[in-house]
Amino acid sequence: MNAVADKDIVAETFLVQIGYIPKGYDPKTSASSVRDSVPYRLFMDFFMKNMGKAWAVEELAALLETTKPTIYRHINKLKSMDLLESIDVEFDGAMRKGYRIRYGDLSKAWSFTEANVNMAMENYKRTVSHFQSLAKAEKE
Template identity: 60%
Template sequence: MSFQPLIHMFSITVESNTPLTPLDNVNDIAIEFLTHIGYLSKGYTPRSDAEDTSNSIPYVLFMDCFMKHPHKAWTADELAYELKTTKATVYRHINKLKSLDLLEEASAEQSDGKIKKGYKIRFGDLRKAWSFVEANVQMAMQNYRKTVEHFCDLMANDNTD
């Protein structure tokens, strides 16, 4: 019998941290926070001609597009145009935010009246979106606990020495 795990794309980095509440600069907080949760990698160096992280594509995508317009459903084409990059690059960063469960798909009406798939902050509110992240982390930790318990039970009954 082969085990087929359910594929769920949720992925986050969880590390010990202190709240960033002493900081007053929203850009500093965003960079630290996005690095802590794994959206921006530690020591991130922009691949584009951005001078620093705050001008990088993933940062501008999150802050200038999704956070400044949380209720707007952005199409990949709009984002590629706004960020002056390719749709492939846009999708790479969208998928990372989707894996964190911070984005949701939404209908985006075009100027010609056509509807295309768009993306926006879940519920148009990062606080509400974060509730999904917390629930996913809690579920993942519970599943790890069950795996550890099962593993230890099997090890206790292992007679293969």
């Protein structure tokens, strides 16, 4: 992907690779393509264009002309990968939970995600090894 100069192609590929947008995604809305879809626009037009800004769900729902549950569904996918962090923001005169790219930097956010994945894999490895030894001991 390093040879590809088109930001949208790289973004679409990345978002499919991490499972945020399913491979072969077919928007069930009036969106004509993946790039016109709510999840893509949420990520690219809001989180990536303004990485340091925390967005209230209500604001995102209004700007993307969709529902709060739809916004939460996509935010939760990104949160589950540790790519987003929550920060209190003011919206319509009230404090709300806002979301932005972790650390305001996608590379740093990805490093955080990668560290968590590596830690989980090490834990899985230890558990499998322990489980194997217990199963082997029981067999003997």
